[in-house]
Amino acid sequence: MIGIIDYGAGNLRSILNAIVKVGRSLNIDVIISSDIEVLSSAEKIVLPGVGSFGDVMKNLKNKHLDTFIKNWIKKGNKFMGICVGLQVLFEIGYENGTHQGLGIFKGEVIKFSFATPIPHIGWNQINVVKESPFFSKEDEGKYFYFVHSYYANPKNQEIINTTTEYNGEIFTSSVFFENVFAIQFHPEKSHTNGENVIKKFLKEF
Amino acid sequence: MLAKRIIPCLDIDKGRVVKGVKFGNITDAGDPVENAIAYNNTMADEIVFLDITASYEDRKTLVEVARKVADNISIPFTIGGGIRSIDDIREMLMSGADKVSINTSAVKNPNIISEGAEKFGSQCIVIAIDTKKVNGIHKVFIKGGREETNIETVEWAMKVEKLGAGEILLTSIDADGTKNGYDIEILKEVSESVKIPVIASGGAGKKEHFLEVFTKTKCTAALAASVFHFKEIDIIELKNYLKQNNIPVRL
Numbered sequence: 250m251i252g253i254i255d256y257g258a259g260n261l262r263s264i265l266n267a268i269v270k271v272g273r274s275l276n277i278d279v280i281i282s283s284d285i286e287v288l289s290s291a292e293k294i295v296l297p298g299v300g301s302f303g304d305v306m307k308n309l310k311n312k313h314l315d316t317f318i319k320n321w322i323k324k325g326n327k328f329m330g331i332c333v334g335l336q337v338l339f340e341i342g343y344e345n346g347t348h349q350g351l352g353i354f355k356g357e358v359i360k361f362s363f364a365t366p367i368p369h370i371g372w373n374q375i376n377v378v379k380e381s382p383f384f385s386k387e388d389e390g391k392y393f394y395f396v397h398s399y400y401a402n403p404k405n406q407e408i409i410n411t412t413t414e415y416n417g418e419i420f421t422s423s424v425f426f427e428n429v430f431a432i433q434f435h436p437e438k439s440h441t442n443g444e445n446v447i448k449k450f451l452k453e454f
Numbered sequence: 455m456l457a458k459r460i461i462p463c464l465d466i467d468k469g470r471v472v473k474g475v476k477f478g479n480i481t482d483a484g485d486p487v488e489n490a491i492a493y494n495n496t497m498a499d500e501i502v503f504l505d506i507t508a509s510y511e512d513r514k515t516l517v518e519v520a521r522k523v524a525d526n527i528s529i530p531f532t533i534g535g536g537i538r539s540i541d542d543i544r545e546m547l548m549s550g551a552d553k554v555s556i557n558t559s560a561v562k563n564p565n566i567i568s569e570g571a572e573k574f575g576s577q578c579i580v581i582a583i584d585t586k587k588v589n590g591i592h593k594v595f596i597k598g599g600r601e602e603t604n605i606e607t608v609e610w611a612m613k614v615e616k617l618g619a620g621e622i623l624l625t626s627i628d629a630d631g632t633k634n635g636y637d638i639e640i641l642k643e644v645s646e647s648v649k650i651p652v653i654a655s656g657g658a659g660k661k662e663h664f665l666e667v668f669t670k671t672k673c674t675a676a677l678a679a680s681v682f683h684f685k686e687i688d689i690i691e692l693k694n695y696l697k698q699n700n701i702p703v704r705l
Contacts, residue, residue, distance in 0.1 A: 262524055262550045300575060366651045368577050368620055371674060372457040372499055372704040392457060392704040394530060396552075396577045415456055438530045438552065440494070 251451060252291030253281040254318070256308040264297040264331065267437035271447045285317045293450065294321055298333025302342030302358060302399065305333045306350065315351060322353055322429055329450050330431030332397065335424065338431055339401050353429065355404035364418035368398045373422075373434075375411040381425040382454045383446060384411055391442050393422075393434035400433060430454065457704040458668050458696065459499035459675035460689055461653060462682040464489055466505045466535070469515040473680050483683050487522045493682070494527035497689050499704060501527070502555065502623070502677060504582075505535030506598065517549045524550020532580055534623075543570050547578060555623055557582040558596040561603060561610075564617055571618030580653075581619040583610060585640055586627040592640050599627045607640060608647050615648045622648065623677065625655040633659025636667040636676070645672035653677050661687060661695045668701045 251272060253265060265281050272279040282288055296318065298305055309315040322328050330338055337350045342358035350358070361367050372392040377384045388411075395413070400420040403409060410430075413422035423432040430450065436443030464471045464486055471483040483489070486503065493501055503523070505516050513536070520533055533546045534555025543566075546554045560567055560581050570579045584595045585607040592607035611622055624644055626637030636657045645652040651674045654667045658678035667676050681687040693703040 262548070263552070266525055266550075267528065365649045366672075366674065367649060368651070369456070370577065370621060370651050371459050374455060374457075396530075398576070435530075437528065440528050443528060 250278045250280060250291050251293050251295060252288040253279065253295045253297060254288065254309075254314060255281045255283045256305065256312060256314055257283060261297055261299065264295075264435075264437045267444070268295065268447055268451070271444060272451055275448070275452050277451050283312050283314065285313065288317065289321075293327040293329070293454070294318070295450075296328070296330045296334035296337075298331055298336065300333060302333060302336055302344040302350070303346060303348040305337050306342075306348055309337070309351075319351055319353070325428050327450075327454060328429050328431075330429075332433060332435060335431035335433050336399065336401055338424075338429070339403070342399065344399050354401075354408055354424065354426070356402050358399050358401050360399050361415070361418055361420075364416040368396055369415050370396050372439075373413050373415060375413055375422055377411050378409045379407075379425075381410045381430070383425060383430055383449050384423065392439070393432075393436070393442055394438040395422075395434045397433060455702045456674070457499070457702045459653075460497075460664070460692060460703070461500045461502055461675055461677040462493050462498050462689070463502040463504060463655070463677050463679040464683075465679065466503050466516065466519065467507050468512055469519060471683075472506065473683055486519050487526060489683075490523045490527050490531070493689070494529055497693060497705065498529065498682075499675070500529055501531040503531065503533045503535075504555070505533070507535075517545060520546060520549035520551050534580070534582055538566075540566065540569055540573060543574060543579075547574060553578040553580050553620070555580040555582045557584065560614065561594060561596050561605065564613065567614055567617040567619055571620070576618050576620035576650075579619050580621045580623050581614040582623040582625065583607060583614075583644075584625050584627055585637075587640075592643075595627060599630075608643055611644045611648050611652075615650050619650060621651045621653060623653045623655055624673075626657060629657030630655070631680075632657055633681070635659065635663040636671075638666065638670050641667060641673055642671040651675065658687075661692050664692060665696060665699050665701065668696070669699075 410425040530552040532553040629637040
């Protein structure tokens, strides 16, 4: 069973739909919940990101989901973060003020410094920095859908799975380290390329 | 590299797709969900739905359309037309739309932009601007192009950016429906005056027009309706043509 964390904000319909659809084709159940007990029974957890860094953290804290996620990851359980769900894995975010993140990875979440227009909206390509269960050299140049103004800047370069270039500014578009995988783009909006990433998380990881 | 986006637009009236020319002469063009699925499968980068009547009764129909579309496509889509309040925005986003497009209400009550951006994030607030040249000056028009305002288009574009809009969808009323090409003059001026993405709209008639708007302006997306509906231009062919001309596109 796959658990999607519902922290009570924004529209999770698309991501839930996408994962349920892929799950169904693979005979895997998907549940959406904010209940720690229910989520604990899942085999893998997805944290979708909708809203700003600070809002997501606030909502997670209100439901004690921040501690749950930290423990989940510490225990070596499989985890996927999407968009702001990637960003909050880092120590600090600067969207609308300074906010503490979950601190799973060292580094900050910063605004695009010179690339315009902002937000970075649309289909952009990935550059595969290291091989992972999710991306290989064959995925080089594939398009995914992005919507964001901030990106994670990891201190430890080893966690970077792919980078993406936007008008001269190169940023981390996905990270992978041991049991944690996270992507800045939206797989649920990235047509078959996005579906394949979800498939890999559900089935092969 | 970020791909230039090709965005088909579907005008919706009472839950059906319709197509008007120059904000008039309406003809039926099918079921919105079927249309959306077809575009999803033929390399459209996003889809925009504009509810052209947007009466209270039609609202529920539109919400239902949004739900069905969200369940059936895996590219982003925007819904616009008659969005008047924060509750309207929330309803559309909760139904599965990725963004809402706001036009008349943003002019009448600019606070909806800042409030919407604060509550849901700039990325889902698209401000649609209808523009027309009046005595040599580009003015903002509202109510589906029927009512002229005193606001100058470039000024308004800069203001909506400041208020927190995530994108501008700029339609030239002069060019719309003519199939003579995008209104390069105003699109260039607006896209160079703001730092948020500008979607070009109105006037597309052939492939060359898309190339022109991407080479002569800073617009990052181009929207069209009838040329895609009536299959005068195939999106994949269009993208191949753009690629041959060194415009980055997703294929």
